[in-house]
Amino acid sequence: MIRSITQIKPLEEIERLLEGLGRVFIIGCGTCATLTQTGGSPEVEAMKGQLSEKGKVITGVTVVPVACDHLTGQILNDIATPLKQADALLVMSCAFGVQTIAHQMGKTVIPALNTLFIGRETGAGEFNESCNQCGTCVIGETGGICPVTACHKGLVNGPCGGTNNGKCEIDSDKDCAWTAIYNRLTQLGRLDSMRRYQKPRNHLGEPSPGKFRIPV
Amino acid sequence: MPSAFKKALDSGKFIVTCEAAPSKGTNLEKMKHHIELLKDKVDAMNVTDHQSSVMRYPSLGGAILVKELGGEPILQMTCRDRNRMALQADLLFASSRGVNNVLCLTGDSVMLGDHKQAKPVFDLDSSQLVAAVRTMEKGRDMAGNELDGGVRFCAGAIVTPEANPIEPQLIKFEKKLEAGAEFIQTQAVYDMENFKKFMEYARQFPVKILAGIILLTSAPMARFMNKNVAGVRVPEELIDEMASAPKGGALNKGIEIAGRMVRQIKEEKICDGVHIMAIGKEEKVVDIMQAAGLL
Numbered sequence: 001m002i003r004s005i006t007q008i009k010p011l012e013e014i015e016r017l018l019e020g021l022g023r024v025f026i027i028g029c030g031t032c033a034t035l036t037q038t039g040g041s042p043e044v045e046a047m048k049g050q051l052s053e054k055g056k057v058i059t060g061v062t063v064v065p066v067a068c069d070h071l072t073g074q075i076l077n078d079i080a081t082p083l084k085q086a087d088a089l090l091v092m093s094c095a096f097g098v099q100t101i102a103h104q105m106g107k108t109v110i111p112a113l114n115t116l117f118i119g120r121e122t123g124a125g126e127f128n129e130s131c132n133q134c135g136t137c138v139i140g141e142t143g144g145i146c147p148v149t150a151c152h153k154g155l156v157n158g159p160c161g162g163t164n165n166g167k168c169e170i171d172s173d174k175d176c177a178w179t180a181i182y183n184r185l186t187q188l189g190r191l192d193s194m195r196r197y198q199k200p201r202n203h204l205g206e207p208s209p210g211k212f213r214i215p216v
Numbered sequence: 217m218p219s220a221f222k223k224a225l226d227s228g229k230f231i232v233t234c235e236a237a238p239s240k241g242t243n244l245e246k247m248k249h250h251i252e253l254l255k256d257k258v259d260a261m262n263v264t265d266h267q268s269s270v271m272r273y274p275s276l277g278g279a280i281l282v283k284e285l286g287g288e289p290i291l292q293m294t295c296r297d298r299n300r301m302a303l304q305a306d307l308l309f310a311s312s313r314g315v316n317n318v319l320c321l322t323g324d325s326v327m328l329g330d331h332k333q334a335k336p337v338f339d340l341d342s343s344q345l346v347a348a349v350r351t352m353e354k355g356r357d358m359a360g361n362e363l364d365g366g367v368r369f370c371a372g373a374i375v376t377p378e379a380n381p382i383e384p385q386l387i388k389f390e391k392k393l394e395a396g397a398e399f400i401q402t403q404a405v406y407d408m409e410n411f412k413k414f415m416e417y418a419r420q421f422p423v424k425i426l427a428g429i430i431l432l433t434s435a436p437m438a439r440f441m442n443k444n445v446a447g448v449r450v451p452e453e454l455i456d457e458m459a460s461a462p463k464g465g466a467l468n469k470g471i472e473i474a475g476r477m478v479r480q481i482k483e484e485k486i487c488d489g490v491h492i493m494a495i496g497k498e499e500k501v502v503d504i505m506q507a508a509g510l511l
Binding site: 152153154155156157158159160161162163164165166169170178179181182191194195197198199200201203 | 300321322323324325327328336338339340341342343344347348358374376379380381383384385387388390391394395403446447
């Protein structure tokens with residue numbers, strides 16, 4: 001299942017964003033942010049403690065099931081009073097949830113997390129980015145591994161000179177996409193597709209901001 | 217008209233290239249000094265493009281300087297900082313100023329340099345940049361529009377013979393040749409037996425290959441490269457040899473080793489020439505060439 005992978009912002013940044021906003025209502029998310037341990041119940045409680053220590057009045061906390069869902073607005077409206085008392089809503093979900101709540105609630109919304117990438121859980125507590133929604137999918141020729149995402153430089157014609165023992169030049173903990181693609185294509189007997197020269201990419205698969213309507 | 221470097225490549229002589237590293241700032245005296253010292257001794261001088269992703273005076277400015285001082289520049293261009301429009305524009309600029317050799321590189325990650333939060337570009341890769349040069353030589357830009365006044369370049373690329381695993385690297389190497397690379401400057405090689413094996417493979421292609429020689433300055437520097445520089449492997453015997461140098465004599469030992477490797481490559485005709493990188497010690501290129509019996 002795809003997951004929105006987040007990281008808690010440094011407390012100093014959250015404090016700066018909350019400057020002049022004394023009363024805060026904290027909202028966590030029961031889906032991705034709970035899985036990544038960045039916006040589940042324990043993290044919401046910890047944030048409550050930290051901000052109380054810094055002198056903030058926490059008017060209430062909640063963890064909504066799916067922050068990015070349309071139903072979030074209704075759920076939050078049910079706890080109207082503590083929410084209305086707050087100067088700001090501190091949202092511990094990914095940016096999809098933050099934007100959903102900002103749109104639905106008409107209140108000042110402060111994100112407590114940074115959204116790192118859309119990824120998959122590939123092991124216990126480990127998440128990897130596997131698609132960055134470029135709009136021009138190339139993985140039919142790369143053994144189902146995306147070089148646009150999995151290669152730090154998004155190279156489509158093979159590895160750079162920084163590849164080292166199957167790892168990336170920026171981090172020995174990150175795999176070299178092209179070593180993985182080479183190995184996969186070798187297994188599949190399809191190395192010829194790696195030998196094919198790929199033209200420069202079309203970077204406008206869907207011009208940003210993306211918008212899609214089901215054709216009628 | 218082919219560039220002087222292209223003529224040298226085609227002449228069949230043993231080629232020597234070196235580097236001229238642009239400065240951090242506008243004081244170009246050191247670079248000028250290196251250019252003056254080396255321009256008549258080597259066949260061409262590579263001008264590096266924000267080497268190791270450290271922001272510097274631009275490679276194109278440096279290449280024009282080499283030209284103005286009477287040298288033969290090889291413009292290094294990475295795909296890290298410019299999209300295809302900016303790269304093509306700089307190729308036009310280079311051509312208009314008589315800079316007619318280009319080395320096409322992917323470029324290091326910005327994260328390895330001094331502007332770690334900069335936006336990386338990588339709109340093209342190195343093989344696509346070589347192809348872009350060839351497209352422009354036919355009088356059109358990458359979008360197919362006609363150019364008013366064309367370009368002509370001797371275009372090259374790099375390969376890492378010590379890469380592990382080597383096979384994906386060789387596939388990329390072949391793509392660069394198919395795209396039109398005329399010469400290859402390799403990442404540093406120290407293990408001549410391994411390099412000979414690479415050359416046995418590479419000889420099947422009609423391309424000139426210049427072996428990368430990085431001057432060793434001390435045993436710890438060699439160990440540092442082994443640990444931190446992808447695709448560079450200094451064998452233990454060479455590290456021991458560096459360590460055996462008398463106190464204060466490590467640099468001379470490094471010059472001796474580099475000279476010995478250059479001499480071996482030339483005498484055994486292992487490849488077509490050498491690209492000497494004396495990172496920060498460019499004046500020592502003269503000593504290396506002397507040690508190799510080239511001067």
